[in-house]
Amino acid sequence: MNVLQIFNLRPMTGDDLDAVMAIEEASYTTPWKVQHFRDEMAARFSLPFVADEEGHVVGYVCLMSLFEEAQILNVAVSPDQRGRGIARMMLEEAFRQAREKGAEVMALEVRASNHAAISLYTQLGFKRVGVRNGYYDGCEDAILMEKPIKENP
Numbered sequence: 820m821n822v823l824q825i826f827n828l829r830p831m832t833g834d835d836l837d838a839v840m841a842i843e844e845a846s847y848t849t850p851w852k853v854q855h856f857r858d859e860m861a862a863r864f865s866l867p868f869v870a871d872e873e874g875h876v877v878g879y880v881c882l883m884s885l886f887e888e889a890q891i892l893n894v895a896v897s898p899d900q901r902g903r904g905i906a907r908m909m910l911e912e913a914f915r916q917a918r919e920k921g922a923e924v925m926a927l928e929v930r931a932s933n934h935a936a937i938s939l940y941t942q943l944g945f946k947r948v949g950v951r952n953g954y955y956d957g958c959e960d961a962i963l964m965e966k967p968i969k970e971n972p
């Protein structure tokens with residue numbers, strides 16, 4: 820199956836927020852508040868988008884692209900839709916959009932215990948570039964990862 824054929828990757832809108840919040844709350848112990856997503860939709864350098872499958876939001880990415888560096892601020896997939904390649908597809912779209920804005924590097928932070936996400940990022944070519952000790956709730960480290968996204972660097 821080619822996932823690109825059945826998913827519509829499109830900008831996040833206010834109508835998506837109920838579905839986005841349901842995924843967010845099922846995905847994180849300290850989920851973003853809905854206002855955080857509203858702020859992302861309004862922010863000048865932010866490009867939040869969703870993966871829509873036949874009218875249902877199955878995942879989303881909050882991407883910020885500021886000059887040479889872009890950042891993945893949030894990525895999540897509905898628990899019952901995981902393992903279908905949706906996150907990989909969304910991140911490849913994020914690389915494309917960031918490149919279009921002139922970014923050369925994609926950066927992100929991930930909890931040290933989040934093996935699924937670290938495996939996803941590693942598979943996509945991200946490398947560990949640093950660590951913020953005790954960044955999450957004062958007790959869990961954040962791993963900083965980056966990937967060059969410039970074409971023909």
Ligand SMILES: CC(C)(COP(=O)(O)OP(=O)(O)OC[C@H]1O[C@@H](n2cnc3c(N)ncnc32)[C@H](O)[C@@H]1OP(=O)(O)O)[C@@H](O)C(=O)NCCC(=O)NCCS
Nearest residue numbers: 846894895896901902903904905906907929935936938939
């Ligand atoms: C991490 C997350 C976004 C992955 O979404 P997904 O759509 O299931 O991921 P994909 O199907 O695109 O998987 C792509 C690759 O990621 C890795 N991966 C994904 N889930 C994994 C898991 N549970 N265990 C190990 N590796 C995993 C694998 O390398 C996989 O490639 P493969 O299928 O060839 O083995 C999803 O588990 C999620 O929403 N988690 C909660 C939110 C979160 O932790 N976000 C990241 C914050 S930094």
